[in-house]
């Protein structure tokens with residue numbers, strides 16, 4: 001393999017005054033390499049190219065651009081990119097390390113140090129500087145006062161790391177795939193730039209679409225959008241069952257539409273919904289959306305968003321390689337933003353594994369732990385709706401105020417279960433994975449995985465319902481003999497987020513993770529009814 005010529009630079013120091021040219025070139029190279037080694041520390045496969053942040057950003061042609069269609073995404077050719085730099089200026093920059101260029105390198109160095117401090121890893125060319133504070137939204141991007149006021153009303157004092165980097169990326173018109181821990185403020189990271197970029201409430205179609213994998217998450221995201229948009233006339237719509245039944249949606253106008261993939265696909269196919277004017281498309285919990293079963297619907301929606309100037313972004317706390325690979329082939333000139341280490345659990349959650357022996361042992365362990373210390377709100381995850389019902393039956397006649405949510409309940413019942421839990425009317429919520437993704441219950445003290453999760457991603461998202469927005473949390477995972485082959489997979493996630501795991505678990509053989517949903521013995525401890 002040919003050696004990277006960068007090794008030639010090792011240990012080289014230039015005298016800035018004597019060799020300003022060489023110094024400038026060296027600095028650019030050094031900063032790029034710095035980012036590369038920085039990212040490779042965290043196992044990133046791609047070379048990071050943090051580059052000239054303050055240079056005028058190349059602009060994508062907004063109209064008349066041709067594009068290649070790949071699986072519904074528009075892929076622009078590099079020849080369609082134009083530089084905003086005046087020609088003479090560009091030539092001058094080539095020749096002399098001007099004052100601006102030096103300033104630029106200083107800025108690059110500053111950005112690299114700041115990102116390192118916040119554990120932000122980026123790749124892509126010409127990445128905008130991260131935000132120092134929310135005030136920069138106004139000074140750098142001319143954010144309107146209403147939005148800053150709403151941010152402040154929500155009690156957000158400082159942007160979270162994903163907000164610091166993803167917001168400037170999206171504001172600069174770049175596509176983006178972002179991965180940051182659960183509960184780290186990704187929603188605001190994609191809603192804020194949309195609100196800042198949209199023109200004042202227009203009446204010409206749909207301008208932004210946010211796709212969420214579940215109805216509960218779509219409802220929550222709509223609420224968050226409305227909170228941030230308060231005081232403005234933006235029309236923000238949730239794709240409800242009633243809306244999707246409207247016979248003709250071809251004339252629907254709204255600024256932001258939030259939907260699940262299924263409902264949106266139905267609206268496009270059956271109700272003639274027109275997405276050709278969509279300027280911003282967000283795929284929240286993108287890895288879930290790219291799972292088998294949903295990917296066709298997503299592809300259909302992406303194709304329907306046919307505006308060549310569209311800016312697409314993917315957000316999740318877990319970004320498996322296959323989603324990244326797909327994203328890399330279909331997105332144009334996208335910036336990749338990773339906060340912390342990819343696919344790890346929130347470090348704010350103290351995680352524990354408990355051997356429960358058998359299914360019967362689990363219910364005993366649960367009762368015992370509640371008798372010793374019940375610190376609500378507590379979320380309990382089980383494997384399927386049948387088991388959710390059974391566990392609910394077990395707890396409902398105790399003095400523990402329990403609620404349950406699963407896909408057999410009506411939409412209203414599901415909403416009530418979430419609302420009651422949020423309002424503290426129920427202390428314990430028993431759930432299937434339907435609410436494992438994205439749901440933001442403030443102050444969940446403990447997540448109990450009554451049934452072992454079926455994948456590492458499911459584990460990360462489930463326990464991420466606790467330890468949100470800087471608060472600490474706890475997660476307890478019960479396991480039985482059947483789960484032991486997969487224990488090592490969870491143990492790896494635990495150690496990666498700084499939790500201790502008994503050494504014997506770490507010495508277990510690795511097992512390729514397939515959907516782990518063993519047939520489990522019934523939870524019910526009630527004697528079965530026998531007919532006389």
Ligand SMILES: Nc1ncnc2c1ncn2[C@@H]1O[C@H](COP(=O)(O)OP(=O)(O)OP(=O)(O)O)[C@@H](O)[C@H]1O
Nearest residue numbers: 156158159160182183184185186187317438440469
């Ligand atoms: N800058 C901020 N300062 C303080 N709190 C914030 C900030 N931004 C968002 N939050 C709060 O953090 C919580 C988590 O935010 P959000 O639901 O967007 O997380 P997320 O990263 O999308 O999580 P998940 O991966 O589980 O979907 C919310 O309660 C939100 O109000």
